[in-house]
Amino acid sequence: MPTSPSGFRKGLTSYGDPAFAQFLRTAFIKGAGYTDDALARPIVGIVNTSSGYNPCHGNATDLIAAVRRGVMLAGGLPIEFPTISIHESFAHPTSMYLRNLMAMDTEEMIRAQPMDAVVLIGGCDKTVPAQLMGAASAGVPAIQLVTGSMLTGAHRGERVGACTDCRRFWGKHRAGEINAAEIGQISGELVASVGTCSVMGTASTMACIAEALGIALPGSASPPAVTADRMRIAEKTGATAVALTASHLTPEKILTSKAIENALRVLLAIGGSTNGIIHLTAIAGRLGIAIDFDAFDAMSRETPVLVDLKPTGTGYMEDFHHAGGLTAVLHELRPLLHLDALTITGRTLGEELQCHVIRDTSPSSPSEAPEKCHVLSDTVAGAAAGGHHAAGSSSRRIVRRRDEPIFAEGGIAFLRGNLAPGGAIIKQSAASPHLLEHEGRAVVFENAEDLARRIDDPALDVAPDDVLILKRIGPVGAPGMPEAGYIPIPRKLAQQGVKDMVRISDGRMSGTASGTIVLHVTPEAAIGGPIAAARTGDRVRLSVKERLISLLVPDEEIARRLAESTREAPPSAEGQRGYLKLFLQSVTQADTGCDFDFLRAVEMTQKAPRKI
Numbered sequence: 244m245p246t247s248p249s250g251f252r253k254g255l256t257s258y259g260d261p262a263f264a265q266f267l268r269t270a271f272i273k274g275a276g277y278t279d280d281a282l283a284r285p286i287v288g289i290v291n292t293s294s295g296y297n298p299c300h301g302n303a304t305d306l307i308a309a310v311r312r313g314v315m316l317a318g319g320l321p322i323e324f325p326t327i328s329i330h331e332s333f334a335h336p337t338s339m340y341l342r343n344l345m346a347m348d349t350e351e352m353i354r355a356q357p358m359d360a361v362v363l364i365g366g367c368d369k370t371v372p373a374q375l376m377g378a379a380s381a382g383v384p385a386i387q388l389v390t391g392s393m394l395t396g397a398h399r400g401e402r403v404g405a406c407t408d409c410r411r412f413w414g415k416h417r418a419g420e421i422n423a424a425e426i427g428q429i430s431g432e433l434v435a436s437v438g439t440c441s442v443m444g445t446a447s448t449m450a451c452i453a454e455a456l457g458i459a460l461p462g463s464a465s466p467p468a469v470t471a472d473r474m475r476i477a478e479k480t481g482a483t484a485v486a487l488t489a490s491h492l493t494p495e496k497i498l499t500s501k502a503i504e505n506a507l508r509v510l511l512a513i514g515g516s517t518n519g520i521i522h523l524t525a526i527a528g529r530l531g532i533a534i535d536f537d538a539f540d541a542m543s544r545e546t547p548v549l550v551d552l553k554p555t556g557t558g559y560m561e562d563f564h565h566a567g568g569l570t571a572v573l574h575e576l577r578p579l580l581h582l583d584a585l586t587i588t589g590r591t592l593g594e595e596l597q598c599h600v601i602r603d604t605s606p607s608s609p610s611e612a613p614e615k616c617h618v619l620s621d622t623v624a625g626a627a628a629g630g631h632h633a634a635g636s637s638s639r640r641i642v643r644r645r646d647e648p649i650f651a652e653g654g655i656a657f658l659r660g661n662l663a664p665g666g667a668i669i670k671q672s673a674a675s676p677h678l679l680e681h682e683g684r685a686v687v688f689e690n691a692e693d694l695a696r697r698i699d700d701p702a703l704d705v706a707p708d709d710v711l712i713l714k715r716i717g718p719v720g721a722p723g724m725p726e727a728g729y730i731p732i733p734r735k736l737a738q739q740g741v742k743d744m745v746r747i748s749d750g751r752m753s754g755t756a757s758g759t760i761v762l763h764v765t766p767e768a769a770i771g772g773p774i775a776a777a778r779t780g781d782r783v784r785l786s787v788k789e790r791l792i793s794l795l796v797p798d799e800e801i802a803r804r805l806a807e808s809t810r811e812a813p814p815s816a817e818g819q820r821g822y823l824k825l826f827l828q829s830v831t832q833a834d835t836g837c838d839f840d841f842l843r844a845v846e847m848t849q850k851a852p853r854k855i
């Protein structure tokens with residue numbers, strides 16, 4: 244059987260003369276000073292997402308140096324190349340609007356350029372999902388390396404970190420408890436180094452998901468950005484990528500329905516970001532795997548939250564790393580996981596867990612670890628550092644036993660009802676327990692501009708028991724589904740000490756945020772979803788116990804309002820150009836991951852999770 248071309252013989256440029264194309268390519272790369280020996284090696288592409296606009300990737304240059312070292316020590320040739328980089332706070336109108344563009348860039352550049360494997364360096368919220376979506380579609384062996392979390396800082400003796408504390412301090416500033424000078428001082432203390440947000444926000448969640456999927460090295464999710472552990476993981480990632488060049492372990496062999504199910508389980512157990520479910524849905528959709536949200540919810544009822552990090556709990560990613568990182572969580576979840584899921588090392592998840600022992604949760608010891616652990620030997624010797632720290636009581640405070648969880652069910656609950664026939668979610672572990680069962684009067688904002696105009700108006704008719712509803716911040720409506728679902732508490736109530744209210748929208752919220760907040764209402768208002776019919780004064784009922792979100796208005800009345808609605812026309816692709824036109828023509832709803840319809844697999848052939 245003829246072998247497919249590898250290295251610089253892959254994917255020749257079309258000149259109508261393959262030999263000439265090869266000759267020309269060799270001439271140009273030799274012009275960069277490469278020897279014939281170098282050019283004969285397996286090629287590992289390294290995606291460089293370094294950007295002056297992306298402090299979360301501020302260590303990318305050091306990581307690339309370490310990856311290159313690992314590639315060369317293992318006998319490969321590293322070639323780095325740039326793609327789009329997206330930072331949450333520097334992307335207009337919102338980073339989510341650009342995620343699919345980055346996924347397309349990643350996919351096409353992996354496919355277009357000659358490489359036998361690729362290292363994906365990402366970190367800030369949308370970058371890892373974009374890279375995994377692109378790599379899943381490109382079909383070249385790929386391994387994820389995250390940049391790692393930032394360090395924590397201190398304000399007046401209190402430990403602080405982005406960005407749960409950003410929101411907490413800003414809330415105090417809105418309520419008049421913190422003046423302009425102090426909030427200015429705090430802004431210089433929340434982000435103590437380069438790296439991703441220091442809590443279990445979306446970036447940390449996606450780092451854990453990548454590891455749980457088996458497409459990042461064991462122990463790679465938690466080392467902070469500026470540590471030696473992070474650099475060692477980068478070097479090992481480079482070496483593993485060289486092994487991948489000969490393995491034919493393409494992403495679809497790793498990102499199976501079992502791996503997706505493991506990742507969903509981890510998302511629930513870490514109290515992960517609500518954005519994680521959208522991104523996992525999009526990644527799975529690239530490979531024809533549809534998420535079954537009812538089965539996901541059933542999974543949530545039997546999966547406790549084990550990780551005590553903000554916004555669900557109290558700790559930061561540094562603590563998580565010292566407590567064993569995701570390895571410790573996976574050991575606790577062992578009976579609930581598919582241990583036969585294959586990982587990027589060529590070993591199964593179960594074999595990896597035997598290799599990376601957490602002393603007081605596993606019966607085995609390193610000397611009992613299978614011989615094959617040593618094929619890639621100390622893959623995470625530094626970073627599974629978890630292992631070195633995991634036995635202490637403070638570590639047990641951060642990563643709990645399954646019989647001593649910090650929340651009895653999974654972090655996310657899936658809701659349905661006449662307000663959200665296609666579903667909605669709530670991060671129940673980060674909500675106020677007394678509001679999880681609540682009925683109240685709706686106070687409705689028609690869109691983000693309406694909210695900005697009225698939320699702090701002293702004349703706003705609003706009480707603490709009311710339910711705030713914000714429309715038209717969905718995938719199409721905003722467009723780009725901004726993280727505006729974290730509706731601020733009206734200033735006059737904040738000044739009275741109100742910290743939380745039930746809030747509902749068709750948008751998203753930051754993974755670092757907390758509160759009793761119903762998100763991703765589907766279908767969204769801008770395409771005529773029932774949320775568009777909500778009016779101030781309607782009664783609304785939230786019952787997390789019953790997984791219900793209801794507008795207490797007769798169905799006929801909702802239908803009448805929608806039919807008579809003089810609602811704003813949804814943003815239309817007509818008359819637009821460029822990426823905005825493509826976006827408005829192609830973006831899907833939250834229940835299909837907000838991917839572009841033409842990027843998803845042609846057919847959904849599997850489900851995850853299978854029925855629980």
Ligand code: FES
Nearest residue numbers: 299367439440446
């Ligand atoms: Fe980049 Fe939070 S802003 S991870």
